[in-house]
Amino acid sequence: MNLNEIIRNRVSVKNYVNEKVDPKLLIELLDDAVYAPNHKMREPWRFILIDQDRKDALKQAFINQVGVIDAKDEDKFDTIFSAPMVIAFIMKLNKNYNDEIEDLQAVGTVVQNFMLLAYEKGIGTAWKTPAFIELDGFKEALGIGTDELVVSLIRVGKTDKFPAPKKRVPAKERVTMY
Numbered sequence: 001m002n003l004n005e006i007i008r009n010r011v012s013v014k015n016y017v018n019e020k021v022d023p024k025l026l027i028e029l030l031d032d033a034v035y036a037p038n039h040k041m042r043e044p045w046r047f048i049l050i051d052q053d054r055k056d057a058l059k060q061a062f063i064n065q066v067g068v069i070d071a072k073d074e075d076k077f078d079t080i081f082s083a084p085m086v087i088a089f090i091m092k093l094n095k096n097y098n099d100e101i102e103d104l105q106a107v108g109t110v111v112q113n114f115m116l117l118a119y120e121k122g123i124g125t126a127w128k129t130p131a132f133i134e135l136d137g138f139k140e141a142l143g144i145g146t147d148e149l150v151v152s153l154i155r156v157g158k159t160d161k162f163p164a165p166k167k168r169v170p171a172k173e174r175v176t177m178y
């Protein structure tokens with residue numbers, strides 16, 4: 001597959017087959033994904049891999065922190081972490097607002113790199129940003145600092161069928177020649 005085919009065919013995957021994904025392979029993909037633009041080489045990312053086996057432990061830790069999980073959050077939590085693996089892309093909040101925006105953009109490029117590389121290997125992904133990722137209780141349960149941001153939870157796993165890509169507005173309709 002050429003890069004343009006990989007970009008055009010990568011899609012958010014909802015349904016995963018019940019099969020483990022080798023964390024070693026995912027770390028190899030992340031090792032390529034980090035060749036992403038980032039200002040002043042701050043490399044503002046880190047990653048937490050959460051195997052489906054650890055879902056209940058994470059949920060219990062979350063409950064221990066917040067007392068009770070809001071029903072909507074619990075539903076989202078259960079759905080997201082039903083994937084064979086979830087990767088949390090984490091960055092440190094930056095005291096400088098402009099640097100923080102740059103860092104957020106840089107982490108976003110790593111996420112996309114990762115999803116494209118995974119797709120190239122036949123592995124499905126989906127980007128999730130449920131409201132609970134902002135909760136200190138969720139951050140504590142995940143073992144990260146409250147001075148860090150969960151940029152995204154990426155569901156990862158093999159799938160029987162990649163959905164058809166959603167159509168995009170052709171870029172030429174959004175182009176202005178200045």
Ligand SMILES: Cc1cc2nc3c(=O)[nH]c(=O)nc-3n(C[C@H](O)[C@H](O)[C@H](O)COP(=O)(O)O)c2cc1C
Nearest residue numbers: 010011012013126127128129130131152164165166
């Ligand atoms: C920053 C960001 C946050 C997202 N958060 C969610 C989310 O919380 N839930 C969800 O279902 N999809 C989420 N998505 C995925 C988009 O809905 C999805 O990429 C979009 O519908 C295009 O579909 P595709 O990925 O199949 O091309 C998010 C995507 C981005 C870039």
